[in-house]
Amino acid sequence: MSSGISPNLALDQEVARLRAAGERVLHLGFGEARLPLPAGLVRALGEAAGHTAYGPVAGRPEVLAAVAGYHRRRGLPTEGGQIAVAPGSKPLLMALVAAVEGDVLLPRPAWVTYGPQARLMGRRAWGVDIPPECGGVPEPDALARTLERIREQGRRAGLLVLTLPDNPTGTLAPPEIVDRVCEIAREADLTVVSDEIYRDLLHDPATGFRSPAEVAPERTVVTTGLSKTHALGGWRIGSARFPAGDRGERLRARVLATASEVWSSLAGPLQSVARYAYDEPPELTAHVARGARLHADVTRAVHRVMTDAGARCRTPGGGFYVYPDFEPAREVLAAHGAVDSASLERVLLERAGVAVLGGHHFGDDPHALRFRAATSLMHGATDLQRRTALDADDPTELPHIRRELEQLAQALTKLTA
C-alpha cells in the first residue's frame, strides 16, 4: 500500500506549511466545513464526561434511537437496531468493504478515500464514468457494461458506492438515475452504500432527494455523519443505517465484528453529542439551514467564476464543491506547463496561489484538466468572519469573501486568458 496520507489531508497540511511561511494561499483543497460552533453542541460535550465505560460496540441505545429518528424524519422507517455509530463514517465505510465479498464499484470521479480503502482490504476497485448531468453515481449503461466485464473476467462484484450529493462534483443525482442504478444493483445482487454525508446541505431545500434506501431498501446501507452538516470534522462522529431484515442484520453483524476489533465504539462523550445532534433540536436545525444557504451562495459564486474563466462545470446542487473541466483552455494552459490534472494542480498552487485537488486523486482520467475546488474554507479565517458570513443576506458581497472570489478569478484569468 501507499505510504502517502490521503491527498486531501496531505494538501491541508501543505497549505498550513505554506501559510506559516508567509505565502498567501487560497485554500480550495479541503472539504472542511468551518462554521461557528452552536452552544448546544458545546454543552452536550461538556455534560458527557461521565461516559468512561466501554459500552455496546454499535453505540448506546438512546444514541441509536436518535439516529433512527433522524432517518425516519427523512422518510426511511428505521429502528435503533439498524444503526451503528463510529468515530467518523470512514471506519464504517472500511468495515463495509471488509463485510462484503467481491469487487468494489465506484463512480469515476469519486471521493479520495473509497479506492484506497478497497485496496487496504484487498479488494479490487472499478471506476465507472459518471453521467454528463451529475456525479456520485455511475452512468447506468456504463455500470451495466462494467458488470459484464467483471463477469467475463470470472470475478464477482459485491459493493456499489454512491455519493448523494456528490463529492467531488457537488451535484445531486436525480431520482430517475438513482432508480436505474438501483435496478441494476438489484439484478447483479450488489450491496449498495449510499454515502449521504452532504444530504442536509442541498442548495435548494425544495430539491427532490431520492435515496437508494427508498428504492432498494433490502440492500442499501446509508452512511452519514456530523462533519459536514455541523462543521464538526474534528470531532469524528459518523453513523450507518443498515437495511431491515436478514440481509441487513447479517451485514450489520459483520460490520460490528470489524468494529469490535478495530475501534471498539465511538467515544462515550461524542455519543452524547451524536444523540443531541441527531435529535435535531430546533436551534440546531436553524443553524444547519443557515449553513446550507451559505454553502449554496458561495459555491454558486465559485461556479460562476469557473465558467467565466472558460471551464465546463456541472451546476452544483448540494455540499460545497465544484468540479470544473478546463479542456476548452487546454492550449493556453499548456503554455503554462499544465497539461494534465497533476500539473494543473501544481501550476495553480505555485503560479497562482490556489490550492485544489486534481481529478486524478478522485480516480478520474489523469490526462483531463479537471480539479475539485472546495469552497467551504472561504467563509472566513476567524470565527467572527464566519459568523458574519452565516448571518449575511448575500455573503458573496462581504469584503473577505469578495476578495477571495476576485483572487480566484484573477488567478484563473492569468492562466487561461
Place this chain on the structure above:
Amino acid sequence: MSSGISPNLALDQEVARLRAAGERVLHLGFGEARLPLPAGLVRALGEAAGHTAYGPVAGRPEVLAAVAGYHRRRGLPTEGGQIAVAPGSKPLLMALVAAVEGDVLLPRPAWVTYGPQARLMGRRAWGVDIPPECGGVPEPDALARTLERIREQGRRAGLLVLTLPDNPTGTLAPPEIVDRVCEIAREADLTVVSDEIYRDLLHDPATGFRSPAEVAPERTVVTTGLSKTHALGGWRIGSARFPAGDRGERLRARVLATASEVWSSLAGPLQSVARYAYDEPPELTAHVARGARLHADVTRAVHRVMTDAGARCRTPGGGFYVYPDFEPAREVLAAHGAVDSASLERVLLERAGVAVLGGHHFGDDPHALRFRAATSLMHGATDLQRRTALDADDPTELPHIRRELEQLAQALTKLTA
C-alpha cells in the same frame, strides 16, 4: 471473516443482559478498569470543545509532545515526530499489521484482538507458546523453532507482538527473556510491537521494567493508551511511539497513510484530554498510583482464591488479570461437563454465575482448562464503592469486595471439590 464481535465485548453485553434479567453474575470477563474519574480529566474535556477542525492525522503537535514526554520519563529518548495518537490503541495495532509485510507472530495465549486483526488484514498469525514463568512473550526457543518452520514453508515473518505486562496472564516478562526475544527478532529482521497499555499498573512499583524499545530501539513500536491506567476505556484514546531513524519514519508514514483513510485523527477534544493525561500532572499520577495498588491487592486476592481451589496459576505482576489452569481438577470438572476451555467457561457462567473468558479466545489450546479472570470490575458497582476501594488500606476487607471474593471461592469449590 467471523460475524461475531470480539469475545470480551460480546461477553460484556451478555452479562449486562443476564443482570438486567435479575441474575447475580460475578463479572470477571471484561478487562475494563472502573475507577472514579479525576476532576482534571473532566475539565480537560470540557475546555476542548473548540477543536472542531480536522487537524494533523498523527495528532496536534502539543499532544504529540506530551506523549513524547511520557516516554522520555520512562527512559526512552523520544521526539513528538515519533508519536501518533488515535481513537484507542486498537486502530494503531491494526494499521501496524497493515504496514508490515509478512506473517504475524503472537504469544500463545495473547489478547483476543491481535489474531482477528491479522486475519482482517489478510495476514497469517502464528501462536508461540509462552514460557512457564510469564506470558506476553513467546518462549525464546519456541520462537526460534516457529521462525524456522515459517522459513521452511517458504513464508516470511514480519511482525512480532509482545504484551508487557500481559493480558491475559497478568504477568510481566523479566528482562532476560525480553533480551533474548529481541535478539531473535533482530536476527530475523522482525518489527516488534510492544503493547505496554498496562505498564503503569505494575503491582510492585520497584519491579524492573525492560521495554523491547530499549533493547531493539531501531525496530520496536510501543503502543499504549489511557483506557487501563486512567480507567477511560470509553473515551478511546491510544498512542504509538515509533523508532527514531529511517525504519521508524517509514513505518510511521505507512501507519499514518492507513490512519488517514480509516479514522483521519483522534477527535480534537480527546486530543486535549490526551495532552493533559500524558503530561502527568501530580494529581493524576497520585490517582494512577492508588489505582495500581488497588488492582494489585484485588488481583493477588483472586490469585489466592484460584490456587486455593486447586488451580496452577502464574503469580500476577501487573494489570488486573489472572490466568488459572484447572488441569489438576480435570476429573471433577468433567463430572460437571467442563472438559475443555469452552465448556469450562459455560459451566462457570451457567452453574456458578461467574463470567470469565476461556483460554481458546486467546488462541490457547482449546483442550486445556484455562481461562482469564479480569478483576477490574470487582472494585464496586457504584462510584461511591469504587471511591471507597481506592482509598482503603486493604480493599479486600471491604464488604462488597470480600463478598465477591467469597462468591468466587464458593463457585470454584462447588465445581472442583
